[in-house]
Amino acid sequence: MGSSRFKQLKEATGLQKALLSNRLLRLIDNQILRKVLPADGQKHLEYRLTEKGVDLFQTVMSLYVWERQWGSSESRRNLELKHETCGAPLIPQPVCATCKEIVTLKDISFVEGPGLGWMPASYSRRRNQVSFSSDKPSLLRGSVEILGDRWSALIMRAIFTEMRRFDQIEADTGASPAIVTDRLKSLVDNDVLRATPYQHNPLRNEYFLTKKGFDYYFVIMMLMLWGDKYYGAEEGPPVVLTHVSCGNELTPQMTCNGCHEALLPQTVSIQPLNN
Numbered sequence: 001m002g003s004s005r006f007k008q009l010k011e012a013t014g015l016q017k018a019l020l021s022n023r024l025l026r027l028i029d030n031q032i033l034r035k036v037l038p039a040d041g042q043k044h045l046e047y048r049l050t051e052k053g054v055d056l057f058q059t060v061m062s063l064y065v066w067e068r069q070w071g072s073s074e075s076r077r078n079l080e081l082k083h084e085t086c087g088a089p090l091i092p093q094p095v096c097a098t099c100k101e102i103v104t105l106k107d108i109s110f111v112e113g114p115g116l117g118w119m120p121a122s123y124s125r126r127r128n129q130v131s132f133s134s135d136k137p138s139l140l141r142g143s144v145e146i147l148g149d150r151w152s153a154l155i156m157r158a159i160f161t162e163m164r165r166f167d168q169i170e171a172d173t174g175a176s177p178a179i180v181t182d183r184l185k186s187l188v189d190n191d192v193l194r195a196t197p198y199q200h201n202p203l204r205n206e207y208f209l210t211k212k213g214f215d216y217y218f219v220i221m222m223l224m225l226w227g228d229k230y231y232g233a234e235e236g237p238p239v240v241l242t243h244v245s246c247g248n249e250l251t252p253q254m255t256c257n258g259c260h261e262a263l264l265p266q267t268v269s270i271q272p273l274n275n
Contacts, residue, residue: 004046005038032056049265052230057265059222061092061254066219070212085267086259094218097253099246100260105217107244110161114236115228151175151183156213157220159193161239164206192216221252 010020024047027033032053035045064081068091081090094103154173163172170180184207187193192213195205209216221241228237241250254263261267 004048005044006047007044009047027053054265055226055229057263058252058254059219059226061263061268062094062218062222065092066216069215079270080273082269082271083256083258083261083263083267084269085261086256088256088258090263090268091257092254092263093257094252095255095260096243096246096248097251098248099243101243101245103243103250103252105214108221108250109242109244110239111242113238113240115233115238149183149186151179152187153220153223155180155183155187156192156216157224159207159209159213160217160220164208165198166204169207187213218252225252 006020006024009015009024010017013020015023024033027047028035030052031050033047034050036048038044038046081092082088083090095101096103096107151173154175155169158169158172161172163169166177166180166184169175169184170177173180175183184193184195188195188207190212191210193207194210195207197203198206224239225241232238242248243250255261256263
């Protein structure tokens with residue numbers, strides 16, 4: 001949202017120089033970003049989103065909605081989004097692209113799709129947790145710090161698809177027992193999941209979403225659909241979503257709560273709150 005050069009990105013994210021360089025290279029390698037010459041003739045290259053990167057914007061808007069409700073950073077509350085098309089402060093809302101009605105979790109059903117089982121898991125087992133070294137206001141700090149780890153996101157996906165027990169989660173994510181144990185503990189400690197014993201000797205738990213975790217559904221859904229588009233099997237998606245209200249296959253779209261127009265990266269800006 002306006003930051004395109006390395007210095008700007010470092011100031012906006014608060015990431016260490018080496019970590020930011022590493023992440024930018026990975027985003028370029030995965031064709032989410034590309035380097036371009038700036039229009040003003042300066043020698044420093046700019047980072048621009050590819051089409052694949054632009055398609056992640058729906059996920060970013062979903063993260064903002066979750067962060068607005070559950071983020072713990074006081075500095076984030078000094079910032080808000082503005083929809084440049086209508087000029088109003090923005091609270092993104094998810095709608096069905098077919099019927100244009102607002103979508104809630106209760107309006108969504110899912111069934112196994114034709115691509116189920118065709119995409120083998122191939123995830124690095126290296127921890128990928130992000131920490132910030134800056135107190136600069138950030139819109140997404142809480143969600144990135146709590147749920148930005150790849151294994152946490154996969155565990156959340158498993159639980160959203162009604163896998164409650166340790167062995168189910170381990171099998172679905174492909175994570176080692178130590179990783180599953182560590183991430184489940186972190187999610188419980190951060191009040192995203194709650195552990196409920198179903199056996200006491202030895203102790204074994206089932207894991208359920210709290211309200212905080214329940215509200216994270218749209219982030220997982222947007223990421224899943226993005227992944228289906230760019231990394232899915234030729235046979236089709238592993239999960240098919242349906243909007244129960246209209247009966248059509250669900251394609252969610254983030255829109256402006258004021259004018260109801262679909263949101264695009266170039267029409268959304270960040271601004272300080274008026275005190």
